[in-house]
Amino acid sequence: MELPHAYAVTVDLVVLTIRDNRLCALLVERGLPPYRGNWALPGGFVLPDEDLMAAAIRELGEETGITGHLEQIATYGAPDRDPRGRVVTVAYLALMPDQPMPTAASDVSNADWRPVDSLGGLAFDHDRILADGVERARAKLEYTPLAAAFCPPEFTIADLRQVYEVVWGSALDPRNFHRKATSTVGFVEPTGRATDGQRGRPAQLFRRGDAAVLHPPLLRP
Amino acid sequence: MELPHAYAVTVDLVVLTIRDNRLCALLVERGLPPYRGNWALPGGFVLPDEDLMAAAIRELGEETGITGHLEQIATYGAPDRDPRGRVVTVAYLALMPDQPMPTAASDVSNADWRPVDSLGGLAFDHDRILADGVERARAKLEYTPLAAAFCPPEFTIADLRQVYEVVWGSALDPRNFHRKATSTVGFVEPTGRATDGQRGRPAQLFRRGDAAVLHPPLLRP
DNA sequence: ACAAAAGTGTTCCTCATACACCCATGT
DNA sequence: ACATGGGTGTATGAGGAACACTTTTGT
Numbered sequence: 001m002e003l004p005h006a007y008a009v010t011v012d013l014v015v016l017t018i019r020d021n022r023l024c025a026l027l028v029e030r031g032l033p034p035y036r037g038n039w040a041l042p043g044g045f046v047l048p049d050e051d052l053m054a055a056a057i058r059e060l061g062e063e064t065g066i067t068g069h070l071e072q073i074a075t076y077g078a079p080d081r082d083p084r085g086r087v088v089t090v091a092y093l094a095l096m097p098d099q100p101m102p103t104a105a106s107d108v109s110n111a112d113w114r115p116v117d118s119l120g121g122l123a124f125d126h127d128r129i130l131a132d133g134v135e136r137a138r139a140k141l142e143y144t145p146l147a148a149a150f151c152p153p154e155f156t157i158a159d160l161r162q163v164y165e166v167v168w169g170s171a172l173d174p175r176n177f178h179r180k181a182t183s184t185v186g187f188v189e190p191t192g193r194a195t196d197g198q199r200g201r202p203a204q205l206f207r208r209g210d211a212a213v214l215h216p217p218l219l220r221p
Numbered sequence: 222m223e224l225p226h227a228y229a230v231t232v233d234l235v236v237l238t239i240r241d242n243r244l245c246a247l248l249v250e251r252g253l254p255p256y257r258g259n260w261a262l263p264g265g266f267v268l269p270d271e272d273l274m275a276a277a278i279r280e281l282g283e284e285t286g287i288t289g290h291l292e293q294i295a296t297y298g299a300p301d302r303d304p305r306g307r308v309v310t311v312a313y314l315a316l317m318p319d320q321p322m323p324t325a326a327s328d329v330s331n332a333d334w335r336p337v338d339s340l341g342g343l344a345f346d347h348d349r350i351l352a353d354g355v356e357r358a359r360a361k362l363e364y365t366p367l368a369a370a371f372c373p374p375e376f377t378i379a380d381l382r383q384v385y386e387v388v389w390g391s392a393l394d395p396r397n398f399h400r401k402a403t404s405t406v407g408f409v410e411p412t413g414r415a416t417d418g419q420r421g422r423p424a425q426l427f428r429r430g431d432a433a434v435l436h437p438p439l440l441r442p
Numbered sequence: 443a444c445a446a447a448a449g450t451g452t453t454c455c456t457c458a459t460a461c462a463c464c465c466a467t468g469t
Numbered sequence: 470a471c472a473t474g475g476g477t478g479t480a481t482g483a484g485g486a487a488c489a490c491t492t493t494t495g496t
Contacts, residue, residue, distance in 0.1 A: 003229045003305050003306050003308065004229055004266055005226050005227060005228065005229055005306075005307075006226060006229070006230075006269060007226065007228045007229065007230045007267075007309075008224045008225055008226055008227070008228065009227075009228045009230070009298065009309050045225055046228075046298070048227060048300075048307070049300045050300065051298060051299050051300060052296065052297075052298040052299075052309070072295055072296065074293055074296075075273065075293065075295075075296040075311050076273075077230065077267070077272060077273040077311070078272050078273075079269075079270045079271065079272060084224050085224050085226075086226075086269070087224065088228075088230050088273070088309065088311075090296050090298070090309075156475085157475085157476090158474080158475075173459075173460075173461085174474085174475080174476090175460090175461080175475090175476070175477080176458075176459065176460080178475075178476060178477090179476085179477080180457095180458090182476095196467095197466070197467045197468070197473090197474085197475090198467090198468080198474095199467085199468070199472085199473050199474060200466075200467060200468080200472080200473040200474025200475065201465060201466040201467050201473080201474060201475045201476080202466070202467065202474095202475080203474080203475055203476090204475085204476090216456090216457070216458095219458090377448090378448085378449090379447080379448080394486070394487070394488085395447085395448080395449090396448090396449070396450080396487090396488080397485075397486065397487080397488095399448075399449060399450090400449085400450080401484095401485090403449095417494095418446095418447080418448090418493075418494040418495065419447095419494090419495075420445085420446050420447065420494085420495070421445080421446040421447025421448065421493075421494060421495080422446080422447055422448045422449080422492065422493035422494050423447090423448080423493070423494060424447080424448060424449090425448085425449090437483090437484070437485095440485090442486095
């Protein structure tokens with residue numbers, strides 16, 4: 001039997017970070033048609049003999065130089081989603097600590113971190129993909145220790161709480177959050193070190209724990 | 222820019238139902254190479270100008286004659302997953318009440334419902350896809366009213382509890398489950414009718430409620 | 443009367459929330 | 470001393486687990 005080879009396959013990345021207390025996504029300004037000059041999610045074609053996840057890892061490295069947590073969001077394949085023809089895209093989610101400004105890749109004219117609220121008008125169906133990615137990130141914080149992926153290797157409980165507050169867009173009680181984070185096994189591991197206090201009492205520093213899921217979960221208000 | 226058209230795209234279906242108190246998946250025996258004679262998930266190529274979900278709905282109709290709940294599981298695209306060449310498949314999950322034996326489609330020699338435990342040796346990477354689909358179904362029962370998708374239009378609380386017990390593989394307390402199901406808003410709606418009791422007191426009949434999510438969720442033990 | 447399944451009430455425990463309070467630092 | 474943020478203790482309430490108990494049918 002002969003296979004129909006009628007599709008192009010791409011990966012698109014929803015890369016999230018926290019800058020200036022806002023949840024930001026990595027976007028690129030397209031340097032080629034279609035949607036030339038529009039902002040879009042970073043991404044690109046899957047190479048021959050390359051797995052989907054490998055393509056996502058490669059693209060993430062090209063755009064940010066960073067290897068972080070990557071997870072599939074969903075796949076989008078509406079027949080008219082790309083004016084060039086039939087393109088099916090597999091979207092991946094990445095979370096990372098605040099990075100220096102990403103360097104623009106060859107096929108884009110610019111790249112920047114942009115707050116995910118007050119966003120719209122992205123190329124293709126990327127508004128929808130970004131929204132799905134953000135919702136996935138919000139949900140993952142509830143039952144995994146993934147919030148630490150937004151933090152540097154060592155962080156305080158207040159740093160971690162900031163992540164939740166920014167991603168969820170709602171304030172949390174610092175006292176209850178502290179108890180919850182430190183008492184849930186595998187969420188955070190104490191390093192024994194503490195910050196030099198700049199304002200107030202110095203805080204203990206923690207590393208990310210090794211739990212895959214949080215028991216019990218930390219639910220949105 | 223010219224697009225690389227190097228991929229075939231398929232949809233594969235994890236269609237689950239409950240028969241004889243076991244969680245069963247719809248499988249087909251392949252009538253053509255590769256994997257001729259092996260059991261596999263039903264599925265097929267996405268047509269030109271067809272959306273992915275539309276392809277899944279079409280395949281489900283062809284295999285079962287039924288339109289049910291459909292939801293994307295994930296996408297699988299390892300370079301060697303199909304010996305014929307580069308095939309990327311988007312997997313969908315469907316849940317449905319017990320059906321009469323499905324009719325075999327033209328390109329398969331047989332079709333059957335098979336219990337998902339004690340399964341293995343499926344064609345391609347379908348063991349993995351099936352496992353992911355089953356895990357998704359187990360998780361969805363926790364926070365959505367989707368268990369009713371396994372039941373006929375009208376069902377008793379005991380029927381619904383059976384669904385949970387079979388899918389999760391663990392016993393639940395009938396009294397607590399009853400209270401929980403009937404008190405969670407939007408989970409089930411009373412019809413006013415009741416079963417003719419065959420053994421014991423007749424049970425009230427319910428319809429599926431209209432809630433999208435369960436508040437609070439019904440967690441696995 | 444008895445078995446069997448439906449459905450209710452009650453107790454105990456875990457955990458989320460709210461908030462009073464103490465601790466450790468800089469100014 | 471005071472402001473600022475880190476961290477602990479404790480009361481209250483919602484909901485889960487366990488299980489005694491009542492209800493309604495068939496045999």
